[in-house]
Amino acid sequence: MSDREEEVRLMKGNEAIAHAIIRYGADGYFGYPITPQSEVLETLEEQMPWDTTGMVVLQAESELAAINMVYGGASTGKAVCTSSSSPGISLKQEGISYIAAGELPALIINVMRGGPGLGTIQPSQGDYFQTVKGGGHGDYRLIVLAPATVQEMADFVGLGFDLAFKYRTPAMILADGVVGQMMEKVQLPVQRPRRTDAQIAEQCPWAITGRAESRGHRNVETTLEMEPNKMELNNHRFQETYRRIQENEVRYEEYYTEDADYLMVAFGSVARICLKGIELLREKGIKVGLIRPITLWPFPEKIIREVGQKTKGVLTVELNAGQMVEDVRLAVECKVPVAHFGRMGGIVPNPNEIVDAFYKEFPEAK
Amino acid sequence: MTNEIIIAGFGGQGVLSMGKILAYAGLMDDQEVTWMPAYGPEQRGGTANVTVIISDKAISSPVLDVYDVVVALNQQSIDKFESKVKPGGILMYDSYGTHRHPDRKDIRILPIDAMEATIETGNSKTYNMIVLGALLAARPMVPVESVLKGLKKTLPERHHHLIPLNEQALRKGMSLVKEA
Numbered sequence: 001m002s003d004r005e006e007e008v009r010l011m012k013g014n015e016a017i018a019h020a021i022i023r024y025g026a027d028g029y030f031g032y033p034i035t036p037q038s039e040v041l042e043t044l045e046e047q048m049p050w051d052t053t054g055m056v057v058l059q060a061e062s063e064l065a066a067i068n069m070v071y072g073g074a075s076t077g078k079a080v081c082t083s084s085s086s087p088g089i090s091l092k093q094e095g096i097s098y099i100a101a102g103e104l105p106a107l108i109i110n111v112m113r114g115g116p117g118l119g120t121i122q123p124s125q126g127d128y129f130q131t132v133k134g135g136g137h138g139d140y141r142l143i144v145l146a147p148a149t150v151q152e153m154a155d156f157v158g159l160g161f162d163l164a165f166k167y168r169t170p171a172m173i174l175a176d177g178v179v180g181q182m183m184e185k186v187q188l189p190v191q192r193p194r195r196t197d198a199q200i201a202e203q204c205p206w207a208i209t210g211r212a213e214s215r216g217h218r219n220v221e222t223t224l225e226m227e228p229n230k231m232e233l234n235n236h237r238f239q240e241t242y243r244r245i246q247e248n249e250v251r252y253e254e255y256y257t258e259d260a261d262y263l264m265v266a267f268g269s270v271a272r273i274c275l276k277g278i279e280l281l282r283e284k285g286i287k288v289g290l291i292r293p294i295t296l297w298p299f300p301e302k303i304i305r306e307v308g309q310k311t312k313g314v315l316t317v318e319l320n321a322g323q324m325v326e327d328v329r330l331a332v333e334c335k336v337p338v339a340h341f342g343r344m345g346g347i348v349p350n351p352n353e354i355v356d357a358f359y360k361e362f363p364e365a366k
Numbered sequence: 367m368t369n370e371i372i373i374a375g376f377g378g379q380g381v382l383s384m385g386k387i388l389a390y391a392g393l394m395d396d397q398e399v400t401w402m403p404a405y406g407p408e409q410r411g412g413t414a415n416v417t418v419i420i421s422d423k424a425i426s427s428p429v430l431d432v433y434d435v436v437v438a439l440n441q442q443s444i445d446k447f448e449s450k451v452k453p454g455g456i457l458m459y460d461s462y463g464t465h466r467h468p469d470r471k472d473i474r475i476l477p478i479d480a481m482e483a484t485i486e487t488g489n490s491k492t493y494n495m496i497v498l499g500a501l502l503a504a505r506p507m508v509p510v511e512s513v514l515k516g517l518k519k520t521l522p523e524r525h526h527h528l529i530p531l532n533e534q535a536l537r538k539g540m541s542l543v544k545e546a
Contacts (some may be wrong), residue, residue: 010393012400036405121405182428183389183401270430276427352432 004187005048013093013153013179016186017083018107020157020228021055027055027078030069032088033072035121035122036177037111040083051195063088067108074104076220077207078202081159083109085177086127087118089135096170097136098283101223103238105164107157108142112178112319114346122346123177125268128323131174132297139235143171143249144296145162146267150184154361163249167241174296175320178348180270194302230284250302251294260289262362265304265328266317267293269348274317277354286365288358296324301331308332313362317335317354318342337361367422369456369507372389372429375439375460380494385416387498390516391508393406400428402434413442420507435505439480439498444468449481460497477506478542483536492535499539501546 017034018040021029025216041059049055060066066082073080081089083108084092089110099106112127114120131144138194143163145156155174160171170334200207212218224291225231257263257273271292291307293300308314308328313336316325332338341357343349349357371388375381382394382403392399402417408420417433419425432452438459451457453472461467464480469475478500486495502510513536517529 008393009401010390177405177427178402181403181405183386184399184425184428185393273427273429279426282369350429351427352431 004192006187007184008185008187009358010183010187011123012183013037013147013150013175014039014111014181015043016150016154017157018047019188020154021081022047022049022053023189023191024053024158024161025053025194026161027194028058028069028073028080030058030060030066030080030082032063032066032084033059034085034088035224036113036114036180037083037109039083039180039363040109040111045295047228053191055194058309063091067092067099069109070106071095071099071102074099074106075208077209078111078193078205079105081107081109081157081161084096085111085112085113086115086124087113088128090130093130093136095136096142097138097140098223099170100136100140100142100238101138101234102221102299103168103241104170104221105161105168106170107172107173108159109175112174112176114344120346121177123181123269123319123348124344124346125176125270125319125323126165126321126344127174128296128318128320131172132324132327135295136311139244141169141297142236143167143169143245143298145173145251146294147173147179148188148268148271148292149177150179151180154186154188154223162244166265168206169245174268176268176270177346182269207259225308230278246298249295250298251301252300252301253292254303254307255290256287257291258313259287259290260291260307260310261312261351262358262365263288263304263308263311263314264288264317264354264358265293265308265314265324267296267324270317270319271278273349273351274354276351277358282287283359285350290293293324299327299331301327303321304328305333306336308336311336312365314338315358315361316340317349317357319348320344335358367507368425369420370451371418371420371435371501372415372430372433372447373418373439374413374443377412377414379414379436379439380491381414381439382416383493384498385418386420386520387495387513387516388420388501388508389391390520391512393458394420394512394515394519397422397508398425399424402428413440415443419421435501435508437501439497441465445468458501458504474504476543478501478539479543480493480539483538483542487535487538489531492531495532495535496539496542499536500542502536503540503543504541
């Protein structure tokens with residue numbers, strides 16, 4: 001992870017993302033405005049990084065154009081990214097599938113809002129299935145990072161880019177409107193230089209750089225194979241990458257799990273609201289723990305199994321109708337009851353609602 | 367010490383900015399802070415509110431349902447948030463244009479004449495600083511110096527000449543709150 005500056009700033013999660021993109025030494029951002037993440041593009045435009053690092057910031061004519069600019073930029077080994085919110089991310093799915101099939105590194109940021117459809121502009125986590133289980137067509141996976149603080153919004157830009165380049169696969173920051181819009185303290189990463197053409201040629205030997213002669217062979221970027229046997233081999237290679245990611249990149253945070261009689265599982269801003277709810281429950285002597293998956297894929301199933309199976313029950317809290325709960329049930333192998341509490345359409349529950357939902361599911365805990 | 371505050375009123379009254387200035391003051395004072403706006407249709411007219419938490423400990427939830435202090439700047443906000451003040455907490459409201467006054471007995475109710483004070487200053491833009499002054503007099507969660515430091519840090523240099531005006535407004539607001 002990049003070093004952080006000494007200075008402590010106060011800013012919105014979306015603004016922190018924009019600053020972190022510039023400071024990573026990214027080569028390009030291509031976006032199209034949509035609430036609740038428009039500050040990403042706005043902040044990039046304000047900062048004018050084209051005058052400092054030489055980074056390209058472009059408001060495309062549509063989400064489709066933006067994601068395909070990312071596809072093109074990534075093919076040349078450049079560090080490129082885009083951001084949007086739920087309906088815009090749906091539009092980008094075809095491009096994301098192509099980027100995954102092309103084994104290209106790219107960073108995509110989704111600051112989720114209520115859906116389905118045009119939905120609302122308020123916070124949601126309704127895109128868990130879309131992000132973690134597919135979204136676009138074909139057997140591919142995204143590395144999915146779920147920030148809960150403005151600091152993580154900044155930190156996960158660098159982490160997301162690093163993982164994307166390490167595994168040559170797209171990574172997504174799956175945030176929600178709460179972390180996008182709230183302000184809190186943040187230490188931004190220190191400014192890194194953009195990579196030189198020579199560094200890109202060395203680090204990304206697969207990149208299309210227009211230098212076939214000096215390389216001795218042509219690099220071709222395609223996601224199409226006419227031979228099914230070849231395409232199956234490609235798929236085996238993708239799956240091998242995903243297996244390595246699952247082995248090495250699981251991230252999560254645990255709170256109060258040592259003595260927990262019950263467990264909550266929640267990600268993003270909701271995990272913080274759960275934590276406050278858990279503190280209220282603990283004041284009453286009810287021992288509840290929390291696991292906050294940081295990577296939604298690869299999913300931290302081992303720790304949820306280990307901790308969850310020792311409890312009397314698990315409650316997932318999500319801003320949706322029950323999506324991650326399916327992965328939590330698989331993780332604990334249905335050995336203990338796993339319940340779900342969710343609000344939808346842009347409504348964010350408060351800590352007391354979570355306490356009430358816990359009592360409703362586990363009345364014997366009282 | 368943790369202060370959980372919601373400031374609510376009409377869009378355009380400077381509710382979000384006031385919360386921001388308070389959050390910056392917390393930052394200047396080396397405290398933990400969160401600032402969570404209702405960013406929905408409120409921003410596009412109608413009512414607006416912002417939750418600000420200032421604490422010497424790490425802050426978990428930025429979203430709350432009960433508050434130590436509610437600052438209500440219109441009737442709708444009084445009606446909506448009166449029941450959300452923690453027992454022993456403060457409900458501060460601008461009595462200008464208010465027809466139903468809060469009546470809870472287990473909280474400190476502080477009507478302030480911020481609108482009238484603003485009219486006296488002749489500059490409607492000082493309204494939220496007057497309210498912030500009153501808030502800090504009722505609940506001194508950050509020193510006035512930290513507010514001014516925060517303003518200096520966040521305002522572009524070309525607006526620094528407005529800081530004395532803001533300080534005056536802040537102090538005028540503080541004088542609106544009589545000791546309980």
